[in-house]
Amino acid sequence: MKNRTTVERKSERELVVTRTFSGPARIVFEAWTMPELFKQWWVPKSMGMTLLSCEMDVRVGGRYRLVFAGNPEPIAFFGRYIEVTPHSRLVWTNEEGGEDGPVTTVTFEEKGGKTLLVLHELYPSKEALDAAGTGAADAMGETFQQLDELLVTLGASMGRS
Secondary structure (H helix, E strand, O other): OOOOOEEEEOOOOEEEEEEEEOOOHHHHHHHHHOHHHHHHHOOOHHHOOOEEEEEEOOOOOOEEEEEEOOOOOOEEEEEEEEEEEOOOEEEEEOOOOOOOOOEEEEEEEEEOOEEEEEEEEEOOOHHHHHHHOOHHHHHHHHHHHHHHHHHHHHHHHHHHO
């Protein structure tokens, strides 16, 4: 059975994306925190975007910066990690739109070798979420499918080691 991604607007300021992945929380967490893995699945292939650079200092107070090829200028997404609990929780700011960007929380809950992942975005206002829309969250379906494929590869390579 294929894993399904759900996108829900939980309140005027909250967007929640949920999916179960076929892999232990430790591996799913690493795919979110190791640049060499993150680069392999984060960009939806159908969008034809290129991730030019991916810097991640995954610790409380550490910063991240993702730079995509843009037309005509590169586009950067950046912020800092507020909370890092290995294999179970990541919280970061999204500062490219200014100081009051949304705060993203991702939780990883392992059950029977699978990981329930919940991505929660809290916007500063209803207007901010309305302006952002659900386009990026909707693209998560494809992005998360790419992560699923990577996890199969990682699981196979780890089974052989």
